[in-house]
Amino acid sequence: MTIEFNKSIAERWLMELWSEGKLDAADHLLAADYVRHDPELPLKGPDAYKRFVGVFREAFEDLEFTNEHMVAEGEKVFIRWQAYATLKGGKTSEIAGTDLLRIVDGKIVESWPLFDGLGLMRRMGIFRFLLLARKIRQSQAGAR
Numbered sequence: 001m002t003i004e005f006n007k008s009i010a011e012r013w014l015m016e017l018w019s020e021g022k023l024d025a026a027d028h029l030l031a032a033d034y035v036r037h038d039p040e041l042p043l044k045g046p047d048a049y050k051r052f053v054g055v056f057r058e059a060f061e062d063l064e065f066t067n068e069h070m071v072a073e074g075e076k077v078f079i080r081w082q083a084y085a086t087l088k089g090g091k092t093s094e095i096a097g098t099d100l101l102r103i104v105d106g107k108i109v110e111s112w113p114l115f116d117g118l119g120l121m122r123r124m125g126i127f128r129f130l131l132l133a134r135k136i137r138q139s140q141a142g143a144r
Contacts (some may be wrong), residue, residue: 005064006103010077012110019065021057023050031107038113060085077101093123
């Protein structure tokens with residue numbers, strides 16, 4: 001496959017699966033033995049990936065991705081993306097990230113994601129909640 005073809009697969013992965021929420025696109029874009037290399041959330045296979053994308057999209061009302069930059073060499077495509085969304089309840093947020101995708105025979109066989117999860121939690125308000133919960137646990141432990 002050509003580099004341009006691999007870039008088109010990466011673009012479809014971002015737009016169809018993530019931005020448009022077409023979960024069945026995973027069956028056409030990901031290899032049966034697909035592996036997501038992420039220490040926080042490793043995944044194997046298209047079905048696990050569809051569940052992951054589905055849960056993420058349920059948390060946001062209008063998740064939309066843009067392709068900011070893409071570079072390809074051989075089997076690998078590096079994509080930098082920006083996502084915009086409204087959290088259920090009305091709070092808007094944006095997040096930037098990158099993915100390195102390895103594509104073989106027109107299918108994504110591996111990916112290495114990286115995004116600003118802490119920044120997302122901070123903008124969503126979760127960061128403050130987690131700090132408060134930690135303080136509460138610490139105060140309860142000291143009371144015993």
